[in-house]
Amino acid sequence: MIHLSNLEKSYPLAGARSWVLRNINLDIAAGEFISVMGPSGAGKSSLLNVLGLMDHDWQGGYMLDDVVVEKLIPKQRQALQRDKIGFIFQNYHLIDDLKVWENLDLPLQYRDIPAKERAAQVADMLDRFQIVGKKDLYPNQLSGGQQQLVAVARAVITRPVLLLADEPTGALHSSQGRMIMDLLHDLNRDGMTIVQVTHNEEYAKEAQRTLRLFDGWIEKAGV
Numbered sequence: 001m002i003h004l005s006n007l008e009k010s011y012p013l014a015g016a017r018s019w020v021l022r023n024i025n026l027d028i029a030a031g032e033f034i035s036v037m038g039p040s041g042a043g044k045s046s047l048l049n050v051l052g053l054m055d056h057d058w059q060g061g062y063m064l065d066d067v068v069v070e071k072l073i074p075k076q077r078q079a080l081q082r083d084k085i086g087f088i089f090q091n092y093h094l095i096d097d098l099k100v101w102e103n104l105d106l107p108l109q110y111r112d113i114p115a116k117e118r119a120a121q122v123a124d125m126l127d128r129f130q131i132v133g134k135k136d137l138y139p140n141q142l143s144g145g146q147q148q149l150v151a152v153a154r155a156v157i158t159r160p161v162l163l164l165a166d167e168p169t170g171a172l173h174s175s176q177g178r179m180i181m182d183l184l185h186d187l188n189r190d191g192m193t194i195v196q197v198t199h200n201e202e203y204a205k206e207a208q209r210t211l212r213l214f215d216g217w218i219e220k221a222g223v
């Protein structure tokens, strides 16, 4: 599903370049569940942003389901992102002015799904994530764990084939973290390909393999 070849990313720094990703070669098959680990600043979020088509300022090759990403124009890239990718951000990134159900509805609106069908899908998600009772609350009226549940629900409501999760359990208590991990396993069993960045060794081990980044280099592929 994903094929990265010699992928590199750098920022200009004092007349030179500061390297963030170095010579990344990586294949991820459809249906895999992968963990990405590494020290702070190693490039984990940068890699996820490239995979999620949120960053296009890099060199090298990226094929996503046989599409050559570096050849796409912005509009095509956005369409590919909308059709295939769900993203769970480190700090939830929910929209504060929208109620829980409206946050879930938004990605469906971008896909021109009729209101009635959207309402049914939102209801399904609220049910599956056991947050029906929270649907009319705003994000700041929820606990961190509940906000993350909403963020996961929002990321998967469009049934993306690829789910990218940047420290999905990072800010949570262990029981809430467990719940998120269980949800990721459920989604993976349903066929979703998942790449999670985590600092938690235990949660990392639950994936099929762990990729370790160090100073932008892949230190070790597979476990």
Ligand SMILES: Nc1ncnc2c1ncn2[C@@H]1O[C@H](COP(=O)(O)OP(=O)(O)OP(=O)(O)O)[C@@H](O)[C@H]1O
Pocket: 011, 018, 020, 038, 039, 040, 041, 042, 043, 044, 045, 046, 047
């Ligand atoms: N806009 C930028 N300009 C310059 N350097 C940047 C910029 N954004 C990120 N970097 C650098 O890229 C490197 C990788 O950052 P990244 O956020 O990918 O690390 P990370 O492994 O996700 O870290 P953490 O575990 O702390 O989230 C860091 O050294 C960071 O300083």
